[in-house]
Amino acid sequence: MAVARYDTTPVDSREYTGYSEFVDILDLRKFYSQGRNGKFELRIIVTRSKGNWDLDLFNIGFGVWDETLQIIDDSVQTKNDDMPKILGTLADYALSFLKKYPAAGLYAEGSTISRTRLYQREIAKVLSYVPPDLCIYGLVKQDEVGFIEFKRGTNFDAFLLSRR
Template identity: 55%
Template sequence: MSVSSYDTIRVSADAYGDSFAGIEILDSHKFYSEGKNGKFELRTFITRVKDDPEKGLFNLGFGAWDEVRQIVDDRLRTRNDDMKQILGTVAAIALDFLKKYPVAHLYAEGSTFARTRLYQREISKILEELPIDLQLHGLIRKEDIGFIEFRKGIHFDGFLLSVRNS
């Protein structure tokens, strides 16, 4: 993909102690957004529920790291005019994870309706650049439709990434 991304640093799951009770952290990274509104540490998490019989389903989350509360704030807006680079970084982390775990299904949605719509618009812009072996579905909760292949012009409530089975 031609989308630029930030350099990332892997964060050990041990760094979070027991703050993710019942959740297993399989992958975490940090990177920095720096711009007109300052420098923000951002973190990504790929997690799954411990003892979940559906071992192939993972969640992708990210947001600004709150050092004081030791949590990720997924509602903070940095307003550093680097949203595309931030999303490019998150996408690169997701693709790397799927390369390591090709049977995984990685779920993501925004923390708000507006953020989910933003992510959908940005995905639509680079849809043609996605790797051919990447499968992308959108979730439609209305009327329990569920997941369908991602297409432009349809409102989705979340997204599911996976590697195509040959």
């Protein structure tokens, strides 16, 4: 299944100073959403807790780049009718990242409950196309269940993608 995506380009992580006192930035990419509401620069960022170089658990985030504040704003809605292409770009990047770092786990969580549900619906749509060497887990915080293999019909609070 071919997924529509935008091309990404690397960004020097020294350009992004937000939260650098708390996290190490492993990778930073940018791409552009173009649609009925204009052109928006979006960024993908991969981080891990500051100084935890022994851990292979990373956070992947994305959002609209706020040039004025020099931050990635994950609350902005572009409303450019290209959400599948944006999420396709994020998924394509995540797969490339895991090829480069096969022992890594990528943690993702929506900035709101509704965004997390959106991501869950989009994952469910492509679940049958996920390569067999990849695992998608969902986090269930209720009753401290923890991470379980992703399955349709379960409400998750976050996601973890890794190689088997």
